[in-house]
Amino acid sequence: MGRKLNLNEERSGTLFLSGNEAIARGAWECGVHFAAAYPGTPSTEILETIGEHYPEIKAQWAPNEKVALEVVAGASFAGARVLSAMKHVGLNVAADPLFTLSYIGATGGVVVVSADDPGMHSSQNEQDNRLMGRAAKLVVLEPSDSQEALDFTKEAFRISEEFDTPVLLRVTTRVCHSKSLVRVSERREIPVKGYVKDIAKRVPIPANARKMHSRVEARLSRLSDWGSESALNGIEIKDPSIGVITSGISYQYVKEVYPEASVLRLGMTNPLPWRLIGDFIARVSRVVVIEEGEPFLEESIRSRFLIDAQGKSLVPIEGELNPELVRAALRPESTIKSPYREADLPGRPPTLCPGCPHRGAFHTLAGMKFSSTGDIGCYTLGLMPPYNALETVVCMGAAVGVLAGIEKALEPGGMPKLVAAIGESTFIHSGITGLIDMVYNGNTGTVMIMDNSLTAMTGGQQNPATGRDLRGEPAPMLDLVEIVRACGVKRIRVVDPHDLKEMKKVLKEEYEAPELSVIITKRPCIMAYKPLRKTVAVHDPDKCVHCRACIRLGCPAISWDAEAGVPVISEMHCWPNCNLCVQVCPVGALGKDLEGVV
Amino acid sequence: MEGTTNIILCGTGGQGILLASEVLCAAAWNSGFDVKKSEVHGMAQRGGSVSSHVRFGGKVFSVLVEQGTAHMIIALEKMEGLRWAHFLSPGGRLVSADIRINPMTVNTGSATYPDIDALVSEGGIPCTEVPVLSIARDLGNFKVVNVALLGAASTLIEGIPLSSWERAIEERVPQKALAVNMEAFERGRAVPHISKGAPR
Numbered sequence: 001m002g003r004k005l006n007l008n009e010e011r012s013g014t015l016f017l018s019g020n021e022a023i024a025r026g027a028w029e030c031g032v033h034f035a036a037a038y039p040g041t042p043s044t045e046i047l048e049t050i051g052e053h054y055p056e057i058k059a060q061w062a063p064n065e066k067v068a069l070e071v072v073a074g075a076s077f078a079g080a081r082v083l084s085a086m087k088h089v090g091l092n093v094a095a096d097p098l099f100t101l102s103y104i105g106a107t108g109g110v111v112v113v114s115a116d117d118p119g120m121h122s123s124q125n126e127q128d129n130r131l132m133g134r135a136a137k138l139v140v141l142e143p144s145d146s147q148e149a150l151d152f153t154k155e156a157f158r159i160s161e162e163f164d165t166p167v168l169l170r171v172t173t174r175v176c177h178s179k180s181l182v183r184v185s186e187r188r189e190i191p192v193k194g195y196v197k198d199i200a201k202r203v204p205i206p207a208n209a210r211k212m213h214s215r216v217e218a219r220l221s222r223l224s225d226w227g228s229e230s231a232l233n234g235i236e237i238k239d240p241s242i243g244v245i246t247s248g249i250s251y252q253y254v255k256e257v258y259p260e261a262s263v264l265r266l267g268m269t270n271p272l273p274w275r276l277i278g279d280f281i282a283r284v285s286r287v288v289v290i291e292e293g294e295p296f297l298e299e300s301i302r303s304r305f306l307i308d309a310q311g312k313s314l315v316p317i318e319g320e321l322n323p324e325l326v327r328a329a330l331r332p333e334s335t336i337k338s339p340y341r342e343a344d345l346p347g348r349p350p351t352l353c354p355g356c357p358h359r360g361a362f363h364t365l366a367g368m369k370f371s372s373t374g375d376i377g378c379y380t381l382g383l384m385p386p387y388n389a390l391e392t393v394v395c396m397g398a399a400v401g402v403l404a405g406i407e408k409a410l411e412p413g414g415m416p417k418l419v420a421a422i423g424e425s426t427f428i429h430s431g432i433t434g435l436i437d438m439v440y441n442g443n444t445g446t447v448m449i450m451d452n453s454l455t456a457m458t459g460g461q462q463n464p465a466t467g468r469d470l471r472g473e474p475a476p477m478l479d480l481v482e483i484v485r486a487c488g489v490k491r492i493r494v495v496d497p498h499d500l501k502e503m504k505k506v507l508k509e510e511y512e513a514p515e516l517s518v519i520i521t522k523r524p525c526i527m528a529y530k531p532l533r534k535t536v537a538v539h540d541p542d543k544c545v546h547c548r549a550c551i552r553l554g555c556p557a558i559s560w561d562a563e564a565g566v567p568v569i570s571e572m573h574c575w576p577n578c579n580l581c582v583q584v585c586p587v588g589a590l591g592k593d594l595e596g597v598v
Numbered sequence: 599m600e601g602t603t604n605i606i607l608c609g610t611g612g613q614g615i616l617l618a619s620e621v622l623c624a625a626a627w628n629s630g631f632d633v634k635k636s637e638v639h640g641m642a643q644r645g646g647s648v649s650s651h652v653r654f655g656g657k658v659f660s661v662l663v664e665q666g667t668a669h670m671i672i673a674l675e676k677m678e679g680l681r682w683a684h685f686l687s688p689g690g691r692l693v694s695a696d697i698r699i700n701p702m703t704v705n706t707g708s709a710t711y712p713d714i715d716a717l718v719s720e721g722g723i724p725c726t727e728v729p730v731l732s733i734a735r736d737l738g739n740f741k742v743v744n745v746a747l748l749g750a751a752s753t754l755i756e757g758i759p760l761s762s763w764e765r766a767i768e769e770r771v772p773q774k775a776l777a778v779n780m781e782a783f784e785r786g787r788a789v790p791h792i793s794k795g796a797p798r
Contacts, residue, residue, distance in 0.1 A: 016623060016624070016627060016633065018637070041639055042639060044639075045639075121638065122639070145634075145661075174636065174661060174662070177636065177637045177638070177639050178634060178635065178636045178637070178661040179623065179633075179634065179635050179637070180632075180633065180634045180635075180658075180661070181627070181632060181633060249661075252659045252660050252661065253659075253660050253662075255659040255660075256659040256660035256664075257660075257664075322660075322662050322664075323660045323662055323664040324664055324665055327664070336664060336665065336666040336667060337666055338665050338666035338684045338685065338686065338687075339666070339686070339687075339688045339722075340683045340684045340686055340721050340722070340723055341684060341721060342683075342684040343680045343681065343683065343684075343712075343717055343721070345677055345680060345681055345712060346677075346701055346703055346704060346709035346710070346711070346712070347647075347701065347703070348610060348645075348646055348647040348677075348678070348701040349646055349701070349702070349703075350611065350644035350645055350646035351644060351645040351646070351702045352644065353644060353645065378644065381644065384702070385702070385703070385706055385708065386706050457644075459639065551705060551706060551707075552706075554702060554705075554706065556645050556702065556705075558705065559700045559704075559705045560705060560707070572740050
């Protein structure tokens with residue numbers, strides 16, 4: 001579960017916090033009442049921290065980001081200070097309520113955290129949500145470290161209520177997942193204002209919405225003036241021959257590699273503080289824009305002031321920035337040369353954990369020469385060798401719709417051997433609408449809902465099908481079989497994916513069935529429970545026929561001793577309740593070693 | 599960069615790198631420094647390469663260590679240590695556990711695990727190999743390899759007194775495992791920094 005925040009280690013009002021922990025702390029300090037989110041790297045720890053440490057804030061996981069934002073919108077209508085957090089692509093899911101909430105404004109303060117992932121540490125694209133913030137006509141704040149993450153969160157609530165606007169707190173992986181020292185203070189309680197009916201404010205029928213849009217444009221204009229005075233943005237004049245305009249984590253790299261440069265640090269990047277930017281440009285002889293991702297600041301500044309500011313000609317659009325890239329852009333003559341060569345080594349991509357329930361499912365698919373349309377979660381790793389059993393990914397929930405579309409495009413009989421592979425949390429998030437589509441439009445394929453009773457890839461969060469809430473308290477458990485039946489699916493099978501014989505039988509029968517079917521592979525994630533018995537697999541080299549069947553499981557606990565020609569089982573890594581290798585060994589050379597209760 | 603100490607901790611997901619970097623940061627904080635560190639969460643943690651950059655000094659801006667400026671690479675896995683070696687500064691040192699973990703590609707036979715000792719020696723990389731496995735075996739607890747390695751590294755990290763290290767371990771390690779981790783740290787501290795093959 002979430003990493004513990006060492007709250008007992010406060011030293012003279014200072015904590016060592018990640019950006020995400022600092023956002024949670026900032027929300028708590030300024031009296032936030034309610035928070036909702038769907039987990040997504042790099043945003044997940046914001047709600048986890050609130051759940052673990054700040055009981056004064058009501059906090060909950062939502063089925064998806066759109067619902068999370070709708071729920072916090074309602075709480076804001078009732079006068080509560082509210083926060084929602086999501087990864088960059090989660091903001092796409094929440095975009096529908098977001099764009100209109102911008103018109104409606106904020107009764108209780110509304111802060112939406114967009115945690116972007118430049119470099120794609122754990123994501124499928126690199127979208128820069130400053131552009132989303134501008135498109136939605138929101139205030140966008142960009143903290144550059146944990147202290148700013150806390151301070152900007154509090155400032156975001158003040159702005160939200162003063163200017164009647166939701167605020168997008170845009171952070172990136174390096175801010176979310178870096179830790180630094182943060183000065184903290186205590187919580188200031190504020191009352192929930194209460195619900196007051198206001199149809200003109202909250203019902204954007206065209207007649208109302210036109211007035212709302214006018215208010216939004218006026219709001220942005222006032223905010224730009226306000227931003228020129230705000231401490232969120234700051235000018236540091238040193239060497240006037242170079243003026244660097246920067247925001248977010250890039251500011252830290254600029255200060256690191258070029259402390260003598262004059263800098264305009266923009267903490268608020270929408271609307272832009274034009275007057276301040278104009279002042280800065282007038283005080284330096286050359287303007288360079290150092291920003292990660294899209295040329296968001298660069299293009300705005302070039303077109304507004306008609307100056308030849310350099311930006312993306314010096315640093316890439318793709319990937320994260322780092323001190324090396326910023327040094328090469330600003331002062332290439334100072335490049336540091338390493339005394340050692342970069343070694344050419346085999347990569348180490350992530351793998352399914354030992355004992356992972358998805359291994360049984362993908363091993364079976366691979367063995368039957370089946371593959372899958374895939375989705376977002378640990379099971380995306382089904383694409384890796386030795387399985388090679390997943391071949392499309394688009395977005396949360398798309399496994400189902402993509403399978404349906406492939407079937408629609410092809411003649412009967414021309415269908416490749418594909419099933420849809422989707423986790424239970426992702427199915428609830430947005431796969432269920434795809435399944436309804438398949439029923440409604442007469443598809444006949446097979447959808448495999450991989451129910452590991454946890455939202456696992458993001459570190460192990462609860463969801464509506466786990467029977468627990470954000471704080472680990474018992475909650476009503478969504479019955480996947482009943483909801484699939486209610487969608488209109490007639491053929492539903494539930495199978496333990498680590499019962500390889502049964503898994504294969506069910507997959508074959510359902511794939512061959514001439515109608516739509518759903519297979520629920522049900523076995524908990526190894527993070528979801530503690531095994532009662534310490535039993536590990538053992539290998540008998542005398543019986544081994546060196547066939548490597550166990551190696552083809554792709555289990556990190558099994559490696560191959562090339563000299564002896566036998567597998568080696570790592571006792572440290574073997575998962576007690578797994579039993580897969582015992583099943584695949586054709587000669588019984590792998591057995592269970594019972595060592596009693598842990 | 600002057601006055602800032604740059605350390606990269608690396609290994610594979612699940613080895614306890616985050617705890618080790620947490621202890622290092624707490625020790626630096628205890629010694630009065632400004633501290634920053636980066637972490638890896640999400641997909642890469644599933645058995646993939648994991649690293650944490652730690653920087654401490656008077657005032658730290660960038661959380662990331664720049665290539666050619668690391669004073670030390672602390673590696674819980676041998677190949678992962680070599681992967682980061684080009685980040686070392688002249689005079690920097692690789693402090694590596696004697697642990698080898700095959701990537702899946704090696705297990706399935708599509709790649710070969712290289713001879714790390716030979717590559718380190720050919721590259722002239724100053725390297726201490728710390729026998730953390732035998733320390734852990736002696737202490738009957740495989741989880742302490744990270745703290746044992748940190749113990750070995752600690753004798754080369756300037757500016758952090760022993761008392762700061764001990765306090766950091768007390769604060770960051772679960773109470774029931776404190777004694778064995780303290781012992782592992784002490785055993786690590788006794789490991790001499792002698793490079794295999796390369797004179798220093």
